[in-house]
Amino acid sequence: MIEMTAIRKVYSTGRMEVEALKGVNLTIGRNEYVSIVGPSGSGKSTLMNLIGCLDTPSTGTYLLSGENVAGLDRNHLAEVRNKKIGFVFQSFNLLPYATALENVALPLLFAGISDKKCNERAKEMLERVGLGDRIDHKPTELSGGQMQRVAIARALANNPAIILADEPTGNLDSASGHVIADLFGELHAAGQTIVMITHDNGLAKIASRSVHIRDGGIVEDNAAIPRTSRRRSGPSYANSIPPRPSIP
């Protein structure tokens, strides 16, 4: 699914050159649930941008579903992002003036799908994340957890090869974090490949594999527990974070 070989990313800031990634090799297979963990400045955001085709590496090769995307131009990268990657961001990144349905329909519109089909598919995705009754609500009329579920519905809209989540529970309270983590668990169980960037160890533990990154290189890569056994006895997000607050 993802095959990165000797990926380097160098940023030039005037006279200085900063090497954000120093020859990263990373392979992620179909239906893996991978968390990428690292402190601030470790290069994990740069890695996420490269995995998500938001940026291109300075050197190295990146095969996404067998296609070398390292040297593609902007329009082709846009097409790859549209068809193969679904983004979930920490700050949701929903369009504030658009309804939940319109937000979810956006990647479908960019794919050139007709309005009617867009709306049908967007409604289906919102129902899948449990927001079938909120399709006409604008982001300001939704809670943080609901906004993130809209963002997940949007990420799923084009049936992407990978869901790429950047600190998806970072802006949420623990109860909403639970819901989102459970939703990712469900998506993974349904066969979705998920790559999640986080510094939340609790969230990282529920992934079947965690990749630790520091100073622009991978320092640890461990497949925690095989997925089949994880389903029966593996760690769950509920065990790794404080209990959900009881609602009176």
Next chain:
Amino acid sequence: MYTDARVGNFIYLPTSLETADLAKAEIYRVLAAKYRFDPEDRRALSIWDTRENQRITDNIALGIQMFLGIIGALTLFVGGMGVANIMYAVVKERTREIGIKMALGAKARQVMAPFVLESMFITGAGGALGTLVSLSIITIIAMLPLQGEAFDLMGKPTFSPAIAIATSLILGAVGMFAGYFPARRAASINPAESLRYE
């Protein structure tokens, strides 16, 4: 004509515009021979050629038209620059939104289209408003009982559909260009950076 029954002046009408110069030369030749003066001497016999007057009037009118045309073109240019400036500001303000759309797979033309359309809408609305104002002024002037030499000379203003269409087309082009360049900047934004933009 006067006291001694001599001819002081006379008016002649050439049969056509083409023969006017020939007639003029012929009059000089015949009268110069008769009264014994040099046919090239324009002081001995002066002819008031109405075509020259017409030429001068035409040139003044052309000068005024060119002046008004230049003022109009400059106004359009300044207006276009104003719209382009607004659109640059809009692009900056929507940097994050552009980043989101790019992350979701919007291609360059899909990022650019809303800006170009918005710019054309702004100039279109301005054009429609201008047409309404000019129509109102024309109607008001037509209703006023104004008399005077200025109106006799210039005529009362009327609405010209041809000029309205030409102006609309020029405005459309100005709007498109005023939107295109800011839109091109929007499409060249790095999506990874624009997503971090606050």
